[in-house]
Amino acid sequence: MELTHRIVDTGDIRMHVAEQGEGYPVIFCHGFPHTWFMWHNQLEAVAAAGYRALAPDLRGYGRTDAPAGLESYTNEAVIGDLLALLDDIGEQRAVFVGLDFGAQLVWELSLRHPERVAAVAVLNNPFSPRPPRPPSAFWTKAADRHFLHLAYFQEPGVADAELAADPRGFLARVYYSLSGDYHYLDTWKNPPGLGYLDVLPEAPPMPWSWLSEAEFDTLVADFERTGFTGGLNWYRSLDRNWELTEAYADAKVTVPTFFLYGENDPDMEGFSGRDPLATLRANVVDLREVVEIPKAGHLVQLERADAVNGFLINALKSLDLTVSTSA
Numbered sequence: 001m002e003l004t005h006r007i008v009d010t011g012d013i014r015m016h017v018a019e020q021g022e023g024y025p026v027i028f029c030h031g032f033p034h035t036w037f038m039w040h041n042q043l044e045a046v047a048a049a050g051y052r053a054l055a056p057d058l059r060g061y062g063r064t065d066a067p068a069g070l071e072s073y074t075n076e077a078v079i080g081d082l083l084a085l086l087d088d089i090g091e092q093r094a095v096f097v098g099l100d101f102g103a104q105l106v107w108e109l110s111l112r113h114p115e116r117v118a119a120v121a122v123l124n125n126p127f128s129p130r131p132p133r134p135p136s137a138f139w140t141k142a143a144d145r146h147f148l149h150l151a152y153f154q155e156p157g158v159a160d161a162e163l164a165a166d167p168r169g170f171l172a173r174v175y176y177s178l179s180g181d182y183h184y185l186d187t188w189k190n191p192p193g194l195g196y197l198d199v200l201p202e203a204p205p206m207p208w209s210w211l212s213e214a215e216f217d218t219l220v221a222d223f224e225r226t227g228f229t230g231g232l233n234w235y236r237s238l239d240r241n242w243e244l245t246e247a248y249a250d251a252k253v254t255v256p257t258f259f260l261y262g263e264n265d266p267d268m269e270g271f272s273g274r275d276p277l278a279t280l281r282a283n284v285v286d287l288r289e290v291v292e293i294p295k296a297g298h299l300v301q302l303e304r305a306d307a308v309n310g311f312l313i314n315a316l317k318s319l320d321l322t323v324s325t326s327a
Contacts, residue, residue, distance in 0.1 A: 001047055003040075007063075008056075010084035012077070016063035017056045017085065021047025024118075024321040025091050026312075027082065028055040031100020032231040033163075033171060035062040035222050037215075042097070042301055045309035051316060054094075056085060058102070060230020062222045073233040075108045075241050082109060086116060091323070095316060099123040099301065100267075101234050108241075110255045111248045119256035121315050123300055123308070124265045126272055126280040127257075130249045134239040147190040147199045153235040162195045164227040168220050170196070172203035175211065180297035184266035210303040253284045258315040260308065262296030289315065 003020045018036045020043045028039040036055035046053040057064040059078055071077065082105075086094055095118050098106035103125030110117045131138070136154075143151030153159045163170045177184050177200050190199040206213040259280060261268050273279055281287055291311055296304045 001044075003043065005063075008085055008088050010081045012080060012084075013059055013065035013067060013072075015056050015059065015065070015081055015085070017054055018043065019052070019054045020044060021050070021052050023051045024316075024323050025052045025054060025086070025089060025094040026316065027085065027094045027096050028053065029082075029096060029098040029102030029105050030055070030058060030061070031102050032234060033174065033223065033228060034100070035219060037062075037218050037222075038099075038299075039097075039301065040215075041305040042309060042312060045305075046312060046316070049313045049316065052089075054085065054089075056081070057222075058105075060233055062226065066226065066230035070233055070237050070240065073230075073237040074244055075105050075237075076112075076244050078105055079109050079112060083113065083116060092116065093118040095119045095121065095319070095321070097121045097123070097312065098125070100125060100298070104241075107253065108245065108248075110253050110257075111245075111251050114255050117255045118321060119258065119315070119319055120253075121258040121260070121312055123259075124261045124267050124298055126259060126261070126268070126276045127253055127283055128273060128276070128279045129283055130242065130245050134242045136239050143192055145192070146188045147192055147194050148188070149196060150235065150238075151192075152196060153232050156236070159196060159232055160227060160229045162197060164223075164229075166197070167223040167228075170200075171220055171223060172206070172216070173197065173200035175216075175299060176203035176208075177201055178266060178298035179210070179303055180262055180264040180295045181208075182297075183264070184298070185270045188270075210299075210305070215302075254286060256286045256288055256319060257284045258289045258291075258311070259284075259287065260291040260293065260300065260311050262298065262300040262303070263292055263294050264297045265300070266298055288318070 008015045039055040043053040060066045096106040103122045139150040187199040301308045
């Protein structure tokens with residue numbers, strides 16, 4: 001049950017993976033600005049329930065390589081890393097868990113390679129079909145009216161420098177603002193032309209009820225070392241992702257799917273359409289469960305770790321999962 005760390009050569013990059021437990025593989029995919037450590041509560045619980053829990057630092061983050069060039073940060077490229085991880089552990093399929101960019105990643109993985117996906121469990125970021133225009137066509141109009149991080153992050157070097165100048169301050173503010181303790185969409189009350197730290201609220205001092213100072217220090221340490229450019233490049237690849245998914249414009253998700261969201265999640269409120277649950281149900285063929293966690297926000301796996309752990313373990317137990325015997 002010991003948590004271990006190793007480096008996997010994907011053929012393109014060297015990817016750091018945290019791993020705990022034995023049994024059927026469950027692979028956790030994080031978002032921005034996160035690392036594998038965002039899932040540490042889930043790794044322990046899932047491993048204790050009899051599964052092999054793996055959480056990579058996705059490319060651009062933590063101890064994983066951060067290659068140059070935006071083409072390296074498309075979902076298609078990162079899906080290659082996930083498939084290489086499956087091959088490395090000798091498994092044909094795994095259950096994939098995703099949040100934020102990690103959710104977008106596992107949704108696309110389930111479309112591109114359903115044969116490698118036993119099931120998906122997604123937190124806070126529901127599936128929706130490919131839009132008729134690239135994502136920037138939507139956020140550019142909004143960014144003309146108010147501050148919007150999606151637009152602010154697009155210019156190379158600008159947000160990179162601002163956030164890297166104070167990783168601890170930025171991470172405290174953004175984690176707090178995304179939690180159920182704050183209403184993140186209040187940042188939209190600010191005019192365009194400001195920096196991210198100008199619009200984010202001051203965070204209360206540590207510890208918080210759902211994040212200890214030691215946990216926060218672990219997250220900060222990686223970003224103090226790496227900066228934020230790797231993660232920001234995921235935002236700068238959103239239009240390219242749209243271009244690369246033309247063949248999946250009308251595709252529906254067919255793998256077994258479990259969805260959990262926080263009542264106060266800003267993505268559900270402001271970034272997922274007018275009726276995200278109706279869209280999810282219309283486009284996910286085998287949607288087995290939808291769970292709302294009261295008062296939780298975007299970082300639900302930290303804010304309500306016990307509820308998320310129970311959701312995941314129940315989902316896993318409901319599946320017929322058999323470990324591969326292939327080498």
